[in-house]
Structure formats: C-alpha cells, structure tokens
Amino acid sequence: MKTMSAAAAAVLVTFLGLAAAGCGSGSDSSASASTTSGSSASTAAKGSDPAQKGGTITVLSAGDVDHIDPGQAYYSFSYEITYATQRPLLAYKPNSVNASPDLASAMPKVSKDGKTVTVHIRKGVRFSPPVNRAVTSSDVKYAIERGFATSVASGYAQAYFGDLVGAPAKATAKVPSISGIETPNPTTIVFKLKQPVGVFDGALGMPLTAPVPAEYARKYDNQTLSSYGLHQVATGPYMIKNNASGNINGIGYQPGKLIELVRNPNWNASTSWRPANADKILFKEGFQDPTVMTRQILSGSADVNGDTPPTPAELRSIQSNKAQRAQLVFTPTGGSRYIALNTRKAPFNKLDVREAVAYVLDRNAMRLTRGGPIDGRIATHFIDPSFGSKGFVQSGGLGFDPFPSPDFSGNVAKAKSLMRAAGYPSGKYTGKQLTMVADNTPPGSNTAQVVAADLAKIGLRVKTISVTHSTMYTRFCNVPKNEPNVCPNVWWLPDFHEPQAILNVTFNGQNITSVNNSNWPLLDIPSLNKQMAQAKRVINPSQRYADWGRIDKEVTKTAGAIPWLWEDFPTLFSSHVTPAAELWNGGAPDVTFMSVK
C-alpha cells in the first residue's frame, strides 16, 4: 500500500509524466496507487502508526444502500458495509487496485488453457450468529448460484459468471445448481469455464462470492423477492446488529436512517488482514445537505463522508486551511464522465460530425460545472490514470488526446472544418433540432447547458429534456428506442481495475440491449467488437492490458462518446480518526482499516 505524502506525490507526478511520454514498462504489477491527501492517508493500513483499538466510527451518508443483501449490493456505498461484514474470495486493501486473497487462502490457480480456476479457502472462518458454523466451499458455491435466481437477481452474475459451465442463460425461478462450480472438499472450490475469462480474478473479488449458508438462506431465497438480506449472517470482522433469529430489519438496519455494525463474535483475526480497529461502526443516513455533513465531520461529531462529497466551495475552503487539509483525501474513482452521441441517428451517424463535436466541446468549462480542477483531471480517453500499467500506459497515458484544443477549451475552427467535410458548407449543421436528455439538478444540468451552448457553435440546436438522474438512465439513455441524440450526463465506474470493466459493456456492440443498455453511443463496429471478444479471452495480463489499451484508443477515435473528466472523489475524515480510503472503490472509506485516535 502506498500513501500520498509530498514525496509520494512527486512519485505520482513522475509516473504520470512517464505515462504521458509513453514510457510505461508494461509490467502488470505496478498499478498506480494514487490516493492523495494533504498529509497522510491510510497510515493504519500502512502499519507505520500503531492503530488504537476500540471506539466508534460514524459515517455520514445522504442515501441508503442500493441493496443490503451482499448478493445484490452493487453501489460503492453499499460496498463499504458489504466488505466490512462479508468475506468474498478476494478483496482489496485500501490503497490497492490489486486483489488479495480474503476468504481464499491464496490467489486462484488458473489452468494452462484458462478454463479451470481453483481456489482454496481459509480454515477457521465462521458465520456470525445465529448460524455459528464454519464456512465451507459449498457456501461459496451457493452464494454464486443464488445470484442467478430471480428472487436475488444479482446485477452482474450473468456478466461475470455466465461463462461457467452449466450457468443458466437467464435467471431461474429457484436457486439453480451450476455444474461448473465444484467443491471436491470443504476448503476447495473449482470453477470450470466454457472458455477462458481474462478478468475472472476480478469477478472473484465481487461480493457475490461471499459465502452464504444454504440451509439458513434458502427459505428466504425461495420467496418471490429474497429477504435474506434482512436476515443475513456475516463472515467479516463486523456484522449488522441482529436479534437472536438473525433479523436485522429495524435493529441494525433501519432503512434510510441507520446501519449499525458491531463486532462479529465469530471472526477470527488470525485469518484476516483487516485490522478492524473500531468496536462499532455507525452509518448514519439521510444527510441531504453536503455542507452540513462537511461541517459535522470537521467539528468531529462524525468521522467521514460515506457517499456524498463535500461541495467544491467547501473543498476549496478546506484546502486553504492547513489543519483541515490533512483530513482530506482525494482518490481517483477509476471511471470517466463522458458525452454520449447516438451513432444510430443523424447527424451523429457521421464520423466527421462526431469529431466536430469532440473538437467544439469546451471541456474545461464542463469541468468547471463540477468544481474545476479540484474535481479531477480532464479526460482524453477512457482508461483512468489510476489504472497505471493496467491499461492506462498502454493506451497512451496523458499523451493520447485525439481531439486536442488549447487548455481543453475547444477548437471551433477545426470543428467547423469537419462540419464542412461532413457536407455542411457553412460549417454549421442545418438539419432539424436535436434532442438531449439531461439531469434536472446541478451539477449535471449545468454541464448540459455548457454542452448545448457548445453544440450551437456548429449549428447543432438541441431541445433539452430535464429529468431526474435515474429517470435519465432508465427511461431514456439506457433504452435505445427512446435514446435521444445526446446524453450529456453519463458516467461509468468499473467494477474492478481491469480495462475490460471500463470498455466492454459500454462500447461493445454485442452488448447493446433493448433495456438497461450501457452502450450509450450505441457503438457497434464489427472490428472493435471482434478485438474485444479476443481481448476478453487473454489470460496473460501484459498482453491483455496491451490489447485493451489499443482498444481504448480506437474507441476514443470513434468520437461516439467524448470523455471529459477522470473524476476524483474527496473523502473527508475527522481529526479523531486515522484515514483509510479505498482506491479500488472510488475513494470510499474503508472502515475496517480506519481507527479512532
């Protein structure tokens, strides 16, 4: 684990400089750990400062978890709870994007043909009350299988475990038995794949692999919608406070109000690398005003922001205060924000018009709508700098910008020349008004205004439909038949630090679906699809990152989606705690590594 002191910052700058010059070594072992702060981050995790044991850590959040069930949880905030209470086969230390064995006793062994993956699990891991028994490999098998049942409906089971032999092609009414998951003995689990899967390690770090005791969970999973989440048992250092029968609803889980983690009495510290310093973790929810939340953390009445960043104004104020600056940690989210142009509809079915848009956009002004440089670096392609040699370097690093403009403020002259090449002699579009579906609240609505103004410079007049963020996705931009010409507020965070997790779902034409589609530009280029299909099967990491780096460049050049921000997430810690932010999870606090001073 690396921390970002002044010296480390210098290392990062050097690294980024090398990346910009295209001098990456290509090694797969040096993914950047680029969490930054005014002073130290994750000192507890580093081990240089013996952490205090005991006490309570209070995390503030605006909203609730997306799902309390570890088999369903899929949001960054939910993972703060899930990874503190559950033990997937693999997991991540705070400042790393490389998985470490968690429930597994060692990293998975992959056969030469890439189709068999063997994992041994640790002995001495036990379920929390009321189950109280030792975990076996069968519990991991059941956990993955239940993700395919309609009652659980894991959002990613099909995407990452669909290549298992015997995996159902669609969700099943009951929890299926998957023949491709074998458990030859209680501490061994073997995954048989139909074809090699390059990112299977990443999948094994998802919470779906956290064990679930079938004999206890099945009655809940057999319900129309499983309520196992409300009766869950833990394997991690903490558990959600429950009653004797295992119910957490209204006890440790009060939806929209509070999630209370207490120590799991059956957790064996010798089986885990998590220090789990605090005795209790309180996730207090419903803090809708980020300014109040920020002030409460600075005052010490709470310890860290769980899901909402401080406002840009607050961040600037904190950065100008020497004492407070030490409490602020910036972490690359690993994802990028971009403008999606519908390549199926005129005029964006023409490459020249899309390129013109890429040139005309004032990406600096767009970034200012989210707070300016404090919010992150302007993106010029899709793989984020935090990927380091896991694809970022291979895609050209900071030196790759196919649509350059001075200070990223746009190049109108170049854009107009491209419009002329596209058949608009005046350099301006003369067709009918276009549609854009955008957020109805800042900062997304402000970004959309900047985009609309920039598009107007080359004659692209847009009618903006303003809706809530989730409506924008689920009713418009995710539904091809309803998709407008422009979706200016889309954002993609990878599930783990593999370039495939950034590029495949979002730009592979094979993944365009009638609903819940995340290929927002509706990009469907056979040669690109083929390259992605091949890259997905590459087991050798160096080769895989090189392949995806090349794909990143090609996708960017299509200008179907125009990246404009590699966003950082600011995590503010109170002066009462030792910070620990998760680089792998977009800067979310790792409560198992934090400690009360």
Place this chain on the structure above:
Amino acid sequence: MTLYIIRRLLWAIAMLVIVSALTFLIFYAFPSADPAALRAGRQATPELIAQIRHALGLDRPVYDQFGIYIKNLVLHFDLGYSYQNNVSVRSEIFSRLPATLSLTVGAVVVWLLIGIPIGVLSAVRPRSLLDRFAMGAALVGISAPVYWLGLVALFLFADDIGRIPLFGGAGSYVPLTQDPAGWFKSLILPWFVLAAAFAAFYARMVRGNLLDVLGEDYIRTARAKGLAERRVVLKHGLRAALTPVVTIAGLDIGILLGGAVLTETVFNIPGVGRFAYDSIVNSDLPAIQGTVLFGAIFIIVANLIVDIAYAFLDPRVRY
C-alpha cells in the same frame, strides 16, 4: 351530527380511493425511473429486468395493479413492500410516525403560543410601533424558505456546527421513549424553524380577524355594558376570531402529519416526510403510495375534526 359524521366518513373513503388512483396515474403518466431496472443493477440483462418486473407485478396493466393494491389495502391494510429494500411500507411508516408526530405537535404549540398573542396584541393596538414591528417580522417569517432558515439555524445554534452551540443539530433526533431530554434538545431548532412561517401567518390572520370582529355591533354592545376590555377582547372577540384559525390549523396539522418534508430533510429527522422524499428519489411506488395515502388520511381526518369543532366554537353552526 351522527349522520353527518357517517356521511363524511364515506366521502373520506371515496376520497382516499381517488387519491390512490391519481398517485398511480401520475407515477405512470409522467417520466419516472423504471423501478425494475433500478432494482436490477446496471449490468442486468433485459430478461432479468423482465423477470423482476414480473415479480414486482409491474408487467400487469395499471388498473390491475391498482385493483390488487386496493384489495390488499382494504382486506389487510397492507401497503405492500418497498421495491428498494423489501421492507413493509406500513411498518416503515408506523416506525416513522412518532418522529413526525413529535415534530408537528411541538411546532403547533410553538406557533400557536407565538402567533396568537402577537396577533391579539397587534389587533388591540393597530398601527402602533409594536404592531408594525410584529407584522414586519411576520412578513419576514412568511417569506423565509424553510430550508434556508433551517440551515441558518443549524449554522448558528447547532451544538456541533453552530457558532453559538445550544441545541441538537442535524441527525441528532432520538425517540422520546429512548431519551426524553435528548428528544427535546434535538427538536428545539426544528420546532422553531417549522413554526416560524406558521406563527407569522397565524399572527397576521388573528390580527385581521380580530380587527374585523372588534368592529362588530355585539362587541360595541359588550363594551357599552361595561365589560372589561380584556374580557371583551379575549372572551367575545377572540373566540369568534379564532374560528377560521381553527379551520386552517386543522388542515395545517393534517398536512404536517403527512410529513414535513423540508424540515425533516434539513434536520435529518427520520419521519414520514423524509420517507416520502426518499421514495420519490428511488421511484419506489409502494412507498410513494403509502406516504401519499397517509398524508391524505391525516388531512381528511383533520378536516372532519375541524368541522365538528366548528359546532362547539360557533353556536350558529348546526349539522
């Protein structure tokens, strides 16, 4: 009177059905997020979303869904389960009612204790310095948005982030049964913030009504009979002037019991209003329906109580 109450109750039931139907229609007629897609997650396949839609009953015709909802409501008082977290909407609302009730009752006491005396004093001495000051302050109180006022109150007086730390801050609410002193401390700021606009409005209303009443013939008669001015104003004047105040107060209380959304949000009080807010953000139809229905019930019941109270306050009213 009994017949009147029965008639009103029947109307109330019809009104609740209409409100529920309208909520359903609004949810489906206007663009809102797809609950099945939200529940499924971003990498879910269309087939999985279709299966979730089926499991939630969202693939049935709207009238069918509404029929099932009403049937469960009438037969079991079942408001369904949240799409978001699968918890019972009825239980969730009941668990949040004490917070909303605490906020509302306290605020009502505050605004009546402030609004009525100021209104009376202003009416007794119209155009005096006191009257002008009170009505000016009332105008400010009515104009100040609750959200803004709440933030100002927190930054000034909250014991964690305030300049003059006196009272509990955002998120400090504890139930009365758990810690009475903590409950009181946590609600002082929300009570005053919520009451500010109401107190101002009620002061202006009492002043206006009382001025009108004090000009009536029977008041002149009372004075001519030699009654003390205090008795004239408080017994004969104020009683008549309060009749419309009771009407409005009943409605206001009903609305607030349905959820004081902004105050609960800014002070992070886990009441029905915040539940409604969260439900709308998450496109959680059963939760939206439940909170709307509860709000409607409170308003209707409050109206009924007001109408009955009228008979006692105004001897001319008969049912």
